[in-house]
Amino acid sequence: MVDGATAGLFLDAAGMKALGAAIAIAVTGYASAIAEKDIGTAAIGAMAENEGLFGKGLILTVIPETIVIFGLVVALLINA
Amino acid sequence: MSRPKEMTRAVIVGHKSILKETIDALHDTNLFHIEDFVEDESGFKISKPFKNAEEVSKKLVKIRSIANYLGIESKKPVVQKTDSILRELDSKLNELDRTISAKTESISQLENELKDLESQKREILPYLSIDLDFEYYRGYESLRVFAGTVKSSLEESQISSITQAYELYFDPQSKAVVLFVAKNDAGKVYEVLQGLGFKEFRVPERGGVPSELLRFIEQREAEVTRRIESLKGEIESLKTRYADFILASDEVLTIESQKAELPLRIATSENAFIIDGWAPTEDYDKLVSVVNSATKGKAYITSLEIHEEEEENAPVEYNNSKVVAPMQEIMDLYSRPKYTEIDPSSAIFITFPLIYGLILGDIGYAMILGGLALTIKKLVKSDAVKPLMNILIYCEISAAFFGVLYGEFLGFALASLHTEHGVVPGLIPGWETITLFEGIGGEAFTFPVHRSHMVMTMIVVSIVVGLLHLNFGYLLGFSNVARNHGMKHAILEKGSWMIIELGAILAAAGYLVVGGSALMYVGAIVLVLGIVMLAMGEGIAGVVELPSLMGNTLSYARIIAVGLSSIYIAGTVNDIAFGMIWADHSQIGFAALAAILVFMLGHSLNSVLSIIAPGLHALRLQYVEFFGKFYQGGGRKFNPFGYIRKYTEE
Numbered sequence: 001m002v003d004g005a006t007a008g009l010f011l012d013a014a015g016m017k018a019l020g021a022a023i024a025i026a027v028t029g030y031a032s033a034i035a036e037k038d039i040g041t042a043a044i045g046a047m048a049e050n051e052g053l054f055g056k057g058l059i060l061t062v063i064p065e066t067i068v069i070f071g072l073v074v075a076l077l078i079n080a
Numbered sequence: 081m082s083r084p085k086e087m088t089r090a091v092i093v094g095h096k097s098i099l100k101e102t103i104d105a106l107h108d109t110n111l112f113h114i115e116d117f118v119e120d121e122s123g124f125k126i127s128k129p130f131k132n133a134e135e136v137s138k139k140l141v142k143i144r145s146i147a148n149y150l151g152i153e154s155k156k157p158v159v160q161k162t163d164s165i166l167r168e169l170d171s172k173l174n175e176l177d178r179t180i181s182a183k184t185e186s187i188s189q190l191e192n193e194l195k196d197l198e199s200q201k202r203e204i205l206p207y208l209s210i211d212l213d214f215e216y217y218r219g220y221e222s223l224r225v226f227a228g229t230v231k232s233s234l235e236e237s238q239i240s241s242i243t244q245a246y247e248l249y250f251d252p253q254s255k256a257v258v259l260f261v262a263k264n265d266a267g268k269v270y271e272v273l274q275g276l277g278f279k280e281f282r283v284p285e286r287g288g289v290p291s292e293l294l295r296f297i298e299q300r301e302a303e304v305t306r307r308i309e310s311l312k313g314e315i316e317s318l319k320t321r322y323a324d325f326i327l328a329s330d331e332v333l334t335i336e337s338q339k340a341e342l343p344l345r346i347a348t349s350e351n352a353f354i355i356d357g358w359a360p361t362e363d364y365d366k367l368v369s370v371v372n373s374a375t376k377g378k379a380y381i382t383s384l385e386i387h388e389e390e391e392e393n394a395p396v397e398y399n400n401s402k403v404v405a406p407m408q409e410i411m412d413l414y415s416r417p418k419y420t421e422i423d424p425s426s427a428i429f430i431t432f433p434l435i436y437g438l439i440l441g442d443i444g445y446a447m448i449l450g451g452l453a454l455t456i457k458k459l460v461k462s463d464a465v466k467p468l469m470n471i472l473i474y475c476e477i478s479a480a481f482f483g484v485l486y487g488e489f490l491g492f493a494l495a496s497l498h499t500e501h502g503v504v505p506g507l508i509p510g511w512e513t514i515t516l517f518e519g520i521g522g523e524a525f526t527f528p529v530h531r532s533h534m535v536m537t538m539i540v541v542s543i544v545v546g547l548l549h550l551n552f553g554y555l556l557g558f559s560n561v562a563r564n565h566g567m568k569h570a571i572l573e574k575g576s577w578m579i580i581e582l583g584a585i586l587a588a589a590g591y592l593v594v595g596g597s598a599l600m601y602v603g604a605i606v607l608v609l610g611i612v613m614l615a616m617g618e619g620i621a622g623v624v625e626l627p628s629l630m631g632n633t634l635s636y637a638r639i640i641a642v643g644l645s646s647i648y649i650a651g652t653v654n655d656i657a658f659g660m661i662w663a664d665h666s667q668i669g670f671a672a673l674a675a676i677l678v679f680m681l682g683h684s685l686n687s688v689l690s691i692i693a694p695g696l697h698a699l700r701l702q703y704v705e706f707f708g709k710f711y712q713g714g715g716r717k718f719n720p721f722g723y724i725r726k727y728t729e730e
Contacts, residue, residue: 055413059703062696066631069638076535 021075028071035064082404082423084715085397086361087113089386092371093354094379100130102355103342105374107335108730110722111367113395114357117347124354127343136340139173140333146176147326149184150319156461157726160328165728169329176322183311190308197301204297206281207290209251210258215287217258224266226259231277242268328727335723342721358395358718394419397718404429406467406474414703415713420564422556424711429474431549431706432698437478438545439643439694441531442650444490446483448687450476472691475698487511487528490683491650495528531640532647538640546636547581549706550629554578557710572617574710576610577629583607632705642697646690653682 043057090112094102106112117126206229207214217225234250234257243265249258257278261269270278286293347354359367368381386394396419398408407425410432417423440446453472456465487494489507496506497513506513519525519537531538554574562570587603594600614622660675707713 055415055703058696059414059700062700063704065638065700066635069635069641072641073539073634073637076539
């Protein structure tokens with residue numbers, strides 16, 4: 001049986017909230033990074049062919065940035 | 081909100097005898113965007129270039145290769161007369177060509193000699209420690225000469241045990257060996273040498289003592305290098321002497337070649353020509369009068385009615401005031417607007433700096449970056465850099481404004497703040513934070529706005545800013561569609577989105593504020609109505625896009641998110657720096673100096689980040705969220721036939 005003190009150690013509400021917020025940021029940040037890596041590589045490749053594509057490449061590259069913004073919003077909501 | 085400059089489609093027709101005058105006149109006005117003629121079944125053909133075309137392009141190639149070789153860059157122009165340039169062109173060009181090729185030839189000869197000397201030197205070097213004239217190495221009948229190196233040391237006894245008839249020179253340091261032995265004993269001696277790892281050297285063919293030869297070669301090398309340097313200096317002086325001439329004649333020849341090759345782009349028959357193109361409507365009359373006066377009224381010039389499909393392809397020239405003009409760079413980075421579209425430069429002129437300022441909002445960084453932008457604008461004369469610096473200045477003005485609103489200076493709060501945990505002092509004594517009203521989630525909305533203490537409220541503010549921005553985009557889209565396809569399409573395609581938003585807001589308000597009243601059902605009905613309209617306007621694709629509305633709106637939360645990250649970086653730098661200073665107990669010592677260094681480096685880093693992070697995010701909110709609501713782009717650049725002279729005049 002788990003006694004009260006240990007349970008409190010693991011399931012402390014404030015700590016769990018902080019952990020949840022950290023996971024929200026970390027995982028979404030990682031997800032954005034993976035997505036941007038692939039798009040960014042392709043965008044650089046396209047730019048090497050045609051420099052005029054810089055604007056479009058930039059836009060496509062930053063689209064997944066929204067994922068981490070969602071993560072941030074969730075993290076802030078958890079802590080609010 | 082401006083539209084691109086209105087264009088008139090014009091056609092110029094005339095006899096071939098006045099083609100040259102017409103082309104000259106068109107080129108001088110620099111107003112006519114010529115449509116390239118594509119041969120079809122009409123019987124018209126493209127013409128041949130003027131007779132001088134080949135000669136002009138040959139000279140142009142020559143002058144550009146010279147300019148390239150000399151490394152001539154564009155500089156502050158010295159304006160020269162075209163005809164004087166043309167008069168001197170041939171003689172000067174030939175002279176320049178001759179001098180440069182003579183000089184480069186002698187340089188390459190000298191460089192070859194230098195390489196030759198280098199290899200001679202390499203041959204001599206091993207013999208340096210054995211100062212024996214090279215003449216002694218050859219011409220023997222009964223002697224064999226070994227010259228080379230060994231790996232380990234060579235004792236004289238090793239040779240003397242084989243034969244007495246020998247003469248040995250050995251340098252223990254470089255392990256160079258020169259050995260003269262009788263031919264009869266050569267075989268045995270060679271075996272011994274091989275056992276020591278003997279490697280034979282070539283004996284230089286020339287005679288002389290190595291040390292003297294080396295001195296001679298080195299002298300010669302120095303002399304050759306000096307001559308190469310002086311020749312290079314002469315070429316450099318040619319560059320300064322002829323730079324103006326080269327730049328001016330490049331310009332004159334470019335103009336000539338543009339004119340001479342124009343017949344390749346227009347329709348001609350046996351005796352007549354047709355030039356088809358676009359001119360800005362406001363300048364059309366000027367164009368007509370210039371062409372008429374140049375050809376004494378012999379050319380026929382008329383405007384054509386523009387069909388709808390032609391209008392899509394009309395060349396696009398921006399029509400913005402000087403203040404808004406820098407924003408065209410941001411437009412071109414994405415894509416030039418179509419002729420039929422609204423040009424959103426003036427919208428971005430407001431929204432881009434606004435969002436940048438909302439994100440950065442710091443007086444200190446605004447001053448640093450604004451000063452930087454002003455300095456660069458003063459120092460760098462490049463036409464490509466100026467608009468970018470102007471955009472940066474607009475952004476920093478906005479950032480300074482929001483800096484006052486947020487009360488922030490390099491991450492410090494300017495006004496003191498009273499919280500439950502005590503008083504957070506501000507940088508300006510006596511400036512107290514005033515609570516204006518209750519914010520969201522138990523936060524107080526204050527002036528100045530302490531962003532890090534009212535995150536939830538600021539998220540909502542950011543999203544409201546986003547909603548306004550998005551709806552501004554829908555309105556622009558509405559205007560675009562209404563102009564090109566009629567009011568009904570506009571309401572179904574763009575109006576439906578606003579109705580959907582309205583329905584969602586009503587339903588949410590009914591649910592949250594009033595608590596599940598009739599308002600909620602009204603909202604739901606409006607929402608469904610909006611979706612039906614959208615489905616009618618854009619088909620199933622529009623309905624699939626629905627969730628993106630939420631994504632786009634939430635995306636504006638980055639305004640506060642990126643802003644907070646900047647505050648935290650600045651705050652961390654300040655904490656570290658001031659922590660180090662206090663630790664020093666008011667002595668000016670190492671820690672204080674290090675603290676100043678940390679402070680400077682940290683804030684320089686954050687200044688650079690303050691261009692990149694808010695800039696890119698503000699840009700993205702324009703490109704992805706805002707433009708997605710109305711903008712297509714893909715217009716052709718208005719590229720008039722002509723040339724903007726810098727180095728010459730008529």
